[in-house]
Amino acid sequence: RLRLAGRAVPTVPMLVAARRMAAGETLRAADVRLIRVPASRLRPGAAQEAEVVLGQALRRPAAADQPLLLADLVQPVAVERGQTVTMLYQVPGMVLTAQGRAMEAAARGAAVPVMNLHSRLVVQAEVIGPGRVRVGGSR
Structure with missing residues (x-):
């Protein structure tokens, strides 16, 4: 014991x-x-x-x-500020891509301003992956 x-x-x-x-x-x-x-x-x-x-x-x-x-x-940053990104515009039956430059760093799912390198227009886009953003259209 x-x-x-x-x-x-x-x-x-x-x-x-x-x-x-x-x-x-x-x-x-x-x-x-x-x-x-x-x-x-x-x-x-x-x-x-x-x-x-x-x-x-x-x-x-x-x-x-x-x-x-x-x-x-x-959330980890998927797009760095100043990074060249692929802008994706999707509607049923059509997909367009263009090159843009991210104006801010952002995580996946966040909104980020992106400048279209061809037209120099700045648009709001959603980060969908590393170096890829979605602009307007259907999701």
Whole structure:
């Protein structure tokens, strides 16, 4: 027989950076680590599930073992400011493409002003992928 003394402390999962990372890096499974911390030490807004953070980009650098805060994560930039992009205009039965220059950086799904390189007109477009934007038409 053994007599033990102590106290039980409830713990919760929390995601931390597995290594030092720079601002703008996109998080992959190898970049995060799940640890358990006392519930009283869980920082407000700290990520607790890997599915929520994977594929997101860091707004600011993160040190190894630093908690990942949801407020520090953003969609990764798919179009850089000044980047040449393919502008896509689609209507049923017709697809037109043209080259343009992004006037701002933007993530997938965001609106971005794009200057048509041929006409020099600036139009609003939706980022649909790296280097690709959709202008007007049906979706």
